[in-house]
Amino acid sequence: MxxxxxxxxxxxxxxxxxxTSLALTAVLVLALSACGGNSSGSESDGGQSQALTLxxxxxxxxxxxxxxxxxxxxxxxxxxxxxxPTGELNARVAADARSGGLRADVVWGCDPLTMQAFVDQGxxxxxxxxxxxxxxxxxxxxxxxxxxxxxxxxxxRTDAPAPRVxxxxxxxxxxxxxxxxxxxxxxxxxxLGYFAQDPGYxxxxxxxxKANGAVQVSTxxxxxxxxxxxxxxxxxxxxxxxxxxxxxxxxxxxxxxxxGAIAIYGPIALAxxxxxxxxAKAFISFVVSKEGQTVLGGAGSYPTLPGVDGPTVPAGxxxxxxxxxxxxxxxxxxxxxxxxxxxx
Amino acid sequence: xxARGTPTVVRAGVPVAVALLLAVLVALPLLRLVQVLWQESDxxxxxxxxxxxxxxxxxxxxxxxxxxxxxxxPIGITLALVLRRPDLPGRAFxxxxxxxxxxxxxxxxxxxxxxxxxxxGFTDTLLGLHWxxxxxxxxxxxxxxxxxxPLAYLVVAVGLAARSEPDxxxxxxxxxxxxxxxxFTITLRLLLPAVAAASVLVFxxxxxxxxxxxVLGAPAGFGxxxxxxxxxxxxxxxxxxxxxxxxxxxxxxxxxxxxxAPGDALLGPHLRSARPADAQGTQTVPGRQAVRRGQAVGLGxxxxxxxxxPLAALxxxxxTRALGVPPTPGNWTLDHFRQVLTVRTVEALGRSxxxAVAAASLLVLLGGLVAVGERRRAGRxxxxxxxxxxxxxxxxxxxxxxxxxxxxxxGTLTLILLAYLAKLWAFAHRPIAGALDRLPPDELxxxxxxxxxxxxxxxxxxxxxxxxxxxxxxxxxxxxxxxxxxxxSLLYGPGSETLAVVVLNSQELGRIGPTAALSxxxxxxxxxxxxVLWMVVGxxxxxxxxxxxxxxxxx
Numbered sequence: 001m002x003x004x005x006x007x008x009x010x011x012x013x014x015x016x017x018x019x020t021s022l023a024l025t026a027v028l029v030l031a032l033s034a035c036g037g038n039s040s041g042s043e044s045d046g047g048q049s050q051a052l053t054l055x056x057x058x059x060x061x062x063x064x065x066x067x068x069x070x071x072x073x074x075x076x077x078x079x080x081x082x083x084x085p086t087g088e089l090n091a092r093v094a095a096d097a098r099s100g101g102l103r104a105d106v107v108w109g110c111d112p113l114t115m116q117a118f119v120d121q122g123x124x125x126x127x128x129x130x131x132x133x134x135x136x137x138x139x140x141x142x143x144x145x146x147x148x149x150x151x152x153x154x155x156x157r158t159d160a161p162a163p164r165v166x167x168x169x170x171x172x173x174x175x176x177x178x179x180x181x182x183x184x185x186x187x188x189x190x191x192l193g194y195f196a197q198d199p200g201y202x203x204x205x206x207x208x209x210k211a212n213g214a215v216q217v218s219t220x221x222x223x224x225x226x227x228x229x230x231x232x233x234x235x236x237x238x239x240x241x242x243x244x245x246x247x248x249x250x251x252x253x254x255x256x257x258x259x260g261a262i263a264i265y266g267p268i269a270l271a272x273x274x275x276x277x278x279x280a281k282a283f284i285s286f287v288v289s290k291e292g293q294t295v296l297g298g299a300g301s302y303p304t305l306p307g308v309d310g311p312t313v314p315a316g317x318x319x320x321x322x323x324x325x326x327x328x329x330x331x332x333x334x335x336x337x338x339x340x341x342x343x344x
Numbered sequence: 345x346x347a348r349g350t351p352t353v354v355r356a357g358v359p360v361a362v363a364l365l366l367a368v369l370v371a372l373p374l375l376r377l378v379q380v381l382w383q384e385s386d387x388x389x390x391x392x393x394x395x396x397x398x399x400x401x402x403x404x405x406x407x408x409x410x411x412x413x414x415x416x417x418p419i420g421i422t423l424a425l426v427l428r429r430p431d432l433p434g435r436a437f438x439x440x441x442x443x444x445x446x447x448x449x450x451x452x453x454x455x456x457x458x459x460x461x462x463x464x465g466f467t468d469t470l471l472g473l474h475w476x477x478x479x480x481x482x483x484x485x486x487x488x489x490x491x492x493x494p495l496a497y498l499v500v501a502v503g504l505a506a507r508s509e510p511d512x513x514x515x516x517x518x519x520x521x522x523x524x525x526x527x528f529t530i531t532l533r534l535l536l537p538a539v540a541a542a543s544v545l546v547f548x549x550x551x552x553x554x555x556x557x558x559v560l561g562a563p564a565g566f567g568x569x570x571x572x573x574x575x576x577x578x579x580x581x582x583x584x585x586x587x588x589x590x591x592x593x594x595x596x597x598x599x600x601x602x603x604x605a606p607g608d609a610l611l612g613p614h615l616r617s618a619r620p621a622d623a624q625g626t627q628t629v630p631g632r633q634a635v636r637r638g639q640a641v642g643l644g645x646x647x648x649x650x651x652x653x654p655l656a657a658l659x660x661x662x663x664t665r666a667l668g669v670p671p672t673p674g675n676w677t678l679d680h681f682r683q684v685l686t687v688r689t690v691e692a693l694g695r696s697x698x699x700a701v702a703a704a705s706l707l708v709l710l711g712g713l714v715a716v717g718e719r720r721r722a723g724r725x726x727x728x729x730x731x732x733x734x735x736x737x738x739x740x741x742x743x744x745x746x747x748x749x750x751x752x753x754x755g756t757l758t759l760i761l762l763a764y765l766a767k768l769w770a771f772a773h774r775p776i777a778g779a780l781d782r783l784p785p786d787e788l789x790x791x792x793x794x795x796x797x798x799x800x801x802x803x804x805x806x807x808x809x810x811x812x813x814x815x816x817x818x819x820x821x822x823x824x825x826x827x828x829x830x831x832x833s834l835l836y837g838p839g840s841e842t843l844a845v846v847v848l849n850s851q852e853l854g855r856i857g858p859t860a861a862l863s864x865x866x867x868x869x870x871x872x873x874x875x876v877l878w879m880v881v882g883x884x885x886x887x888x889x890x891x892x893x894x895x896x897x898x899x
Contacts, residue, residue, distance in 0.1 A: 080837075080838045081838070082755070082836070082837065084833050084834060085578075085833070086578050087574050087577040087578035087739065088577070088739065088830065088833050090577050090578065090580075090581040090585075090586070091577045091586075091589075091739050091740075091742065091743050091834055092743075092746065092834055093581065094577075094581075094586040094743065095742075095743045095746035095747050095750060096746070096750065096754075098380055098747045099746060099747045099748070099750035099751050099754075100750065100751045103750075103754055103755075109581075113579075113580060113581075114579075114580060114581035115581075117580050117581040117582040118581055120582070121582075121583065178563075181562060181575070182579075183575040183579055184574065184578050184579065185578065185579075186578070186579060186580075189579060215479070215563040215564070216562060216563065216565065217562050217563050218558050221855075222559070222562075225455075225667060225856055226458075228666070228667035228668040229458065229459065229462070229464055229465070229667050229668055230463060230464025230668055231458065231462050231463045231464055231465075231479075244855070245666065245667060245668075248665060248666035248667070248857070249665050249666035249669055249675075250666040250667045250668040250669065251668050251669065252668070331580070336396070339396075339397070343397075343565030343567075
């Protein structure tokens with residue numbers, strides 16, 4: 001600025017109207033408030049209009065039909081939805097908790113680990129619906145109940161061999177494999193947790209995958225995309241994304257290898273500050289009821305309630321569940337051991 | 345530094361307005377993050393900062409930002425210099441074409457490169473050639489360079505439009521200087537403020553970039569600070585992970601301060617130069633036709649490899665029914681477009697366009713305010729301050745705003761707009777600042793003295809020479825706001841879903857077909873008005889520089 005200012009008169013004579021900047025500020029304020037005008041805000045108003053706010057990471061394809069069915073079944077009730085990928089959902093919850101409290105009445109998550117953390121912070125929990133007993137034990141606790149399940153399966157190119165057991169992925173026939181990153185996707189962490197606890201596998205399983213050409217991509221969807229594109233011959237991903245690619249016509253096949261597809265359940269829980277909200281409780285009850293689970297199954301997600309039809313499960317397909325409590329306790333240690341294999 | 349003749353109104357009011365806006369958009373949100381960290385970490389930052397792998401991630405981030413800057417900025421300068429030539433064959437086409445990558449959202453761009461050049465991609469299918477290095481640090485670097493070069497080009501081109509001195513160049517040539525001497529001693533010397541602006545933007549943007557390192561870096565285990573932040577937010581949902589994410593975000597802010605502040609404080613003022621009131625246009629000495637043709641061929645080659653092939657892969661994905669099937673007409677379908685174009689998307693599209701127009705218009709105003717304000721000593725730090733919210737990854741900036749204003753504004757479009765303003769303020773400011781000394785103070789004074797009202801004087805005297813910079817800034821902000829995903833997907837509420845939120849919510853990001861279709865729709869949506877705008881800019885400039893342009897042509 002020295003170059004330009006040197007020697008210039010300090011200022012002008014044109015200075016009446018100090019109002020310009022005020023006007024600018026006013027324009028800004030007006031624009032901002034105009035933008036705010038048409039949004040209704042997300043706080044529920046305590047039962048009187050029977051509205052509840054739902055936070056979830058379940059995709060629209062599944063959650064919209066479930067909400068529609070609930071609003072039809074409970075006339076006068078309304079669900080205000082906030083849906084985002086897990087990372088954004090967690091960030092929103094964390095920010096809510098630090099600015100006046102959680103703004104959701106119900107949280108429907110995609111893995112038990114995250115939900116347990118919300119319980120530990122006193123944000124959700126303390127209630128499950130009476131019908132929750134019908135859901136298998138491994139899909140519920142006293143604070144939340146599984147509403148849908150993700151199955152971690154193997155996806156492979158049609159020109160690559162089908163793995164019969166998980167360890168086949170470490171065998172011949174594959175030039176490039178993809179695994180999802182357990183420090184990014186909870187489903188991948190659940191899978192790692194399962195293998196780490198299984199004496200026949202252990203973290204060594206990942207070491208042998210890597211030796212067989214495996215690389216770590218970010219999410220299970222990235223695994224499916226990469227295998228469908230042909231960058232990888234096979235990989236570990238969710239059944240829903242693998243079947244979606246297959247149904248679209250991508251040259252892939254889906255296998256539920258022995259000892260089993262790894263079940264990652266998505267729990268639903270009541271916010272602690274909404275303990276008295278009948279409509280919120282009614283929603284949770286509906287989602288895990290036979291009726292709600294049927295809608296969910298028809299919309300492309302795997303139900304938790306036994307006997308309800310859902311997307312494809314091959315006859316006799318084996319399923320296993322990780323020990324979530326152990327994973328929660330050992331997360332850092334298991335991840336550290338895993339990261340010696342894949343870095344990151 | 346306020347030129348003589350700058351109305352006192354502006355002199356008195358600007359600092360107040362800027363200070364107020366700085367507090368709302370930058371200082372309060374950042375301070376809230378610091379406060380959260382302070383209160384909840386109990387001073388145990390050492391634990392977080394000492395966590396394994398963090399120093400590697402920081403090193404990756406800084407090296408990447410430097411590498412991208414030193415490559416993308418020279419490419420941007422070269423593009424701007426080549427495209428400045430009126431006798432370049434097909435110039436109007438090239439000018440629009442080089443900006444295309446800006447319109448494509450980051451994560452789709454990363455995907456389009458894998459579809460083009462990775463194993464089983466286009467080149468592999470057609471020529472048996474694929475590039476394994478794409479999925480790794482070199483690929484991340486290259487795609488970031490390609491993504492950043494148009495931004496650098498835009499800033500530099502705007503600077504050229506505002507700052508070049510064709511008469512000086514002509515005089516130098518006439519006096520016997522070679523074209524390289526002219527380039528280095530005159531053209532580039534005059535461009536320094538714009539080059540500095542472009543460098544800062546590209547550097548800071550790369551520090552905070554997420555999608556491309558995530559898509560292309562992960563397979564090679566190449567992590568950056570932003571991918572760690574995302575991992576922290578994604579896994580667990582516990583306070584410790586959240587605190588680590590906040591700490592890392594603030595660390596990025598610190599890196600930005602350390603790298604940008606000295607440049608802004610020391611270098612900035614020396615780059616500017618006093619301007620004659622009768623500033624000139626951009627018409628330049630015509631060159632030899634063979635050289636121009638060579639340049640056109642080079643340009644075509646660059647565009648073919650970096651844009652045409654990847655974007656063609658993207659466009660084909662949007663009409664091909666599934667990944668991994670040949671993109672031949674037999675496999676074509678409009679299903680992905682049908683999924684993207686629903687009633688809900690059209691509603692959200694209207695909202696997104698409105699939001700992007702409001703954001704871009706306010707941002708040009710805010711950018712202009714800072715550009716005027718920073719020319720005095722007290723305002724000098726503002727330029728640096730507003731880059732701090734640019735470096736914050738979208739997720740963390742959204743969290744900061746939510747913590748600060750969520751009580752009142754959670755779920756509203758207002759909060760999303762605030763987020764866009766905070767994130768893109770530096771985007772608008774740097775190109776304007778790079779051109780501002782074109783503002784001819786004497787003419788402004790003359791207009792006022794001759795009885796023109798303030799608005800008339802500003803409109804007829806100040807806006808004309810600044811128009812390319814203002815429009816350039818507006819355009820870049822509009823496009824970026826239009827396809828912004830992370831912040832709006834974290835901040836929206838009932839009735840404030842943006843286009844990206846609606847489309848990406850129904851299809852997880854992994855579903856490439858619909859996302860590619862969205863990109864195509866956005867590209868068309870932006871390319872059409874952008875083209876019109878570009879023409880308008882050209883008109884304005886010709887109108888303003890008419891006489892000089894004529895002289896140039898005659899000369």
